[in-house]
Amino acid sequence: DGGITQSPKYLFRKEGQNVTLSCEQNLNHDAMYWYRQDPGQGLRLIYYSQIVNDFQKGDIAEGYSVSREKKESFPLTVTSAQKHPTAFYLCASSIGRLAIQETQYFGPGTRLLVL
Amino acid sequence: SQQGEEDPQALSIQEGENATMNCSYKTSINNLQWYRQNSGRGLVHLILIRSNEREKHSGRLRVTLDTSKKSSSLLITASRAADTASYFCATGGNDMRFGAGTRLTVKP
Numbered sequence: 596d597g598g599i600t601q602s603p604k605y606l607f608r609k610e611g612q613n614v615t616l617s618c619e620q621n622l623n624h625d626a627m628y629w630y631r632q633d634p635g636q637g638l639r640l641i642y643y644s645q646i647v648n649d650f651q652k653g654d655i656a657e658g659y660s661v662s663r664e665k666k667e668s669f670p671l672t673v674t675s676a677q678k679h680p681t682a683f684y685l686c687a688s689s690i691g692r693l694a695i696q697e698t699q700y701f702g703p704g705t706r707l708l709v710l
Numbered sequence: 711s712q713q714g715e716e717d718p719q720a721l722s723i724q725e726g727e728n729a730t731m732n733c734s735y736k737t738s739i740n741n742l743q744w745y746r747q748n749s750g751r752g753l754v755h756l757i758l759i760r761s762n763e764r765e766k767h768s769g770r771l772r773v774t775l776d777t778s779k780k781s782s783s784l785l786i787t788a789s790r791a792a793d794t795a796s797y798f799c800a801t802g803g804n805d806m807r808f809g810a811g812t813r814l815t816v817k818p
Contacts, residue, residue: 628806637798637810638753653805685752698743699806701752 598622601686601702608673608680609710616671616705618686626691627669628699631655632683641684644669645691673707681709714742714799714809722815729786731812733799734779740803742775744784747796747811756784756797791818 599620608614618627626645630638640653644663658677663669669688673680683706687699717732735742741760745753759766759775759782766773772785786793796811 630808635810635813638808640805640807643805651805683750687753698755698758699753699800701754703752704750706750 599686599688599700599702601684601705603705604703606705606707607710608707611675613672613674614707616673616684616686616707618669618671618702619667620688620700620702621667622688622700623666624688624690624700625666626689626697627663628687628689629653629659629661629669629671630685630687632685632704638685641671680707682707714801714807716797716799716809716812718812719810720813720815722817723789725789725791725816725818727789727816729789729793729814729816731784731797731814733782733784733809735782735799735801736780737801739777739801741801742782743800743806744771744773744782745798745800745808747798749795753798786814789814789816791816 602617628643629641632638639655641659642661644650647666650661660672683704685704686702689697689699714733714735743758744756747753757768757773759773770787775782794816796813798808798811800806800808
């Protein structure tokens with residue numbers, strides 16, 4: 596099956612701890628994205644990557660870090676610097692070979708909770 | 711910053727009725743997309759309308775785009791309980807921006 600997967604479904608973080616959210620896709624897409632969604636709100640862009648070994652900050656990158664070492668994978672680390680991490684995190688991918696807006700395909704999300 | 715703004719924030723209708731949601735945006739666009747999100751799930755792409763198109767249909771969905779007013783509308787005809795979800799419009803390039811969404815409830 597082709598698709599985009601996120602793990603874990605739920606993640607608990609202790610104060611001062613860094614945690615990493617996994618995102619994998621087998622759609623052969625170049626571009627990948629991370630969004631944060633707070634309760635009852637829309638999506639806010641954290642980071643995006645258009646190609647391997649390259650990524651750009653979105654609107655709310657502070658307290659987060661990413662890497663893009665492989666085309667299939669775009670992990671997101673929530674660092675201790677992120678003071679309000681509790682949220683629903685969504686990963687997405689798109690073909691990415693065009694400069695214009697493209698359809699994005701979303702994973703099922705990871706809900707991060709702070710203990 | 712959010713680019714699209716949906717209206718209304720919440721909409722409750724009876725099964726079989728039509729549901730209309732609106733989206734306004736601020737800057738010029740190449741195209742606009744609508745997505746659906748079931749509670750606690752990822753988003754699913756519904757339809758993309760290009761800036762040179764005025765109307766587009768997909769099954770029970772009808773989307774219109776008015777670039778002079780920087781607005782779009784999504785019409786769901788003959789709604790079903792399974793249409794209960796949040797609906798988002800999105801604009802932009804690779805740094806795509808989503809609005810806060812319209813929460814649609816369809817009562818059986």
